[in-house]
Amino acid sequence: MKLTLNKREKVIDIPGETPSLWAIREELGDESLKFGCGKGICGACTILVNGEPTKSCVTRIEELKGTEVTTLSGLSENDQDLTNLQKNWMEENVAQCGYCQPGQILNAYALLKSNPSPTEQEIKEWMYNLCRCGTYPRIIKAIKKTSEENS
């Protein structure tokens, strides 16, 4: 089957039921999406499928056939061309251990695409990703800052 990963077309030939988390990590070599719970709870494995935040650990690879998949490693072309969201993430020193951050950033990116000026309440309702280090307050700051800059 074919899919587009970070704007590049990929062919993948493994059982369709394989969780896309592992298919992308092991077969397509992109390890920026993380394994946290395997049950779609923590959101560390979040990717964007046609722009929609999707928990890849509970999404079969066959469901991604023909879709456009974005992972954190493909959110910006290169380090000199970061999105405003990534820049603000750095500005606010959001990440601690950083393991949940790929999912957090992609989910926040999708939020701002669908709602460019979210209220704090809307941010809290949207962001399902768990963070064990407790970076939530700074995540909210980085999202708000990006939203203000974009408007």
Next chain:
Amino acid sequence: MKNIKSDEDKENPSKVSRRTFLKITAGTSAGVTFGFPLTSCSSNGSNVTSKNHNEFTNAWIHIPEKGFLTFTCPRSEMGQGISTGLASLICEAMDYPLNLLEVINAPADKVYAHKAFKMQGTGASLSTSTEWEHMLKIGASIRATLIHAASKKLNIPESSLRTKDGFVLYKKQSISYQDLSKVAAKVEVKSATHKLDIKKSKYIGKNIKRVDNLKKVTGKEQYGIDGGIKNSLSAVIIPFPEFGSTPLSCNESELLKLEGVRHVLKIPIGFAIIADKYWQAIKAKESFKGKWKRPKTLFSTKEYEKECKALTKNFGGKELLNEGSGYKKLDHEVEAEYSVPYLAHATLEPQNATVWVKKDEAFVWLPTQSPGAVQPIVSEITGIPREKIKVESSSLGGGFGRRGELDALRSATEISHKIKKPVKLIYSREDDMKYGFYRPYVFSKIKASFNKDASDIYWKQSIATQSIAEELLPKMISSMTPSWMGSTLPKKLGEFALLFADSMSIKEGALAPYNLKGAQILWQKTNPPVTTQFWRSVGHSQNAFFVECFIDEIAHKVGIDPMKFRESRLKENPRQLNVLKKVKKMCGWEEKKGKSLGLATHFSFKSYAAAVVEVEYKGSLILKNVWIALDCGLALNPDGVHAQLMSSVIFGLTAALLGKIEVEKSTVVQSNFDHYPLLTMAQTPNIYTEVIKSIEKPTGAGEPGVPVIAPALCNAIFSATKKRIRHLPVSDHMNIA
């Protein structure tokens, strides 16, 4: 990107190590490599050497002829920001731009041993306080050496040279550190010190950007589950279903028929399935059927809780503390029972290890807080000499004490030792949670007697719990002792050390700081089969809860405002009083008259913390605000300390509100985040943090914010509802919004 290149067919070890083990490739070097006359910079027995005489390299700093300088960070980065902190000290003293410094994780090597632990490890909030002066010395010495090199190169006296942002300057000439690399590699290494002047400093005492920000926002940071040894097979484990059970047999032949499955092995902790790919291994695990030798008696936390309660009934036990004039009965007396449950660390990155055991050498890629213990363990299992085991540390997807344990390493080593192929073992979330090492369950019975205004207080307490040290010390001592000692003697040494350290994590922070007239604290030692490990803030995590809630009970009993009660009793302790006053102001305690507010203060890891929590109860508990202040001496990077406080509040709330590991029939009940929930963003209250400005020596910052949270929360719940919660978690007693 880091990838330990494997080349299975050719079995060529040098090819394997070259790229990632750049720093530990063999070779001799003249003078420069370990020239620093500094403690823990000695070259004795170290693997860390330079092979390129044209580049300045030592164990800490590498100056290439071109490109960024590299700093090898001796402590494990698990989110606490230590790589940023230590790098900023180096840059401050070396006079080099922090944003142009590449920071890498140290491999396992004696040269990186922790000064307090005597082995390479990270914990106890000690990294900054034990390393900061050392890092300044290293930075200053390198700067002095570069000036010395420039003086030789330009034939100008050192006194007419100065440095600026990575350059040595002479009049209008400037020469970069990189351009001096070649000369610096051949001159005598100078020893120098750096006098820190906060007013003039570039980084120290300033809010700085984390050095790992870019990697972490672009998905390039490598954790244990990423990278590692190329072409590794993937392994899953099926750990013992009960504490004390051992593996007998399984449906091996059936499993071997499944796609990609290469090996099915019995290992000490259970079974392992090894496949080409991880997705094949997890798929095969679904078909696993095993037989186990089951333990004769089954353990349950419900029964154990009753046992602990009975043990403390008459305030018995071994005396841990006896301060002042013991216990005396005065006019008033209160008595209460408290308990805290077993807790999992639940690092978001599940435990994992990548190991390649070859004929006479081994390679390890691991996220660990204990690099120093890796070689001894791998050597013990495989018989390969410690110095032939190369260990590289990945970044850690959370630590909190869990990654001091090396269970995944042991299993991965057993597997690779049997099949002689590189193997990456990743626990499932369920394995991580059920086959874990926990903060112990602790039961505590306390009584206090006092006069009318509680100006005189006597305290008596009996604590029933197990010893973490008993499990840990023998393992630690084995890692600290040289290999010729073998394993028996270190174990004996460990047992000996236990005589002194057994109760370490039970009594730390157990004594209330309020000028008690007398206090006696006793320990009923228990011996349940549940394995334990240090958990962020260790003994303080329960003791602050017991002390600060019970003191609150006394304050309410005598009708004194809990804030005033503590203030008046901390007069001889100005730093703790100061954080208390700070938090009092932050939360507006006086204006609100303490309504729906709960307070706690605690001294741990040589730092002073105070917190106030505000709640509301409307059929369920709503968290409103948390204010927290910390005095950790000089905050090298105040923004980093603020981040740790925020983190501590959320970590503390998660535990106090929701955290509980239960055991039934010797099996851990909780297995994933659905039953062991973490606080979500939506549940997180407003958090206000303050870091006290201080020029005292820096002390702990990663842990001391945690202990105050549970008692401040439960005191707030009492203030709002008159319900006193003495047994955590809060979710056992009320709904949480």
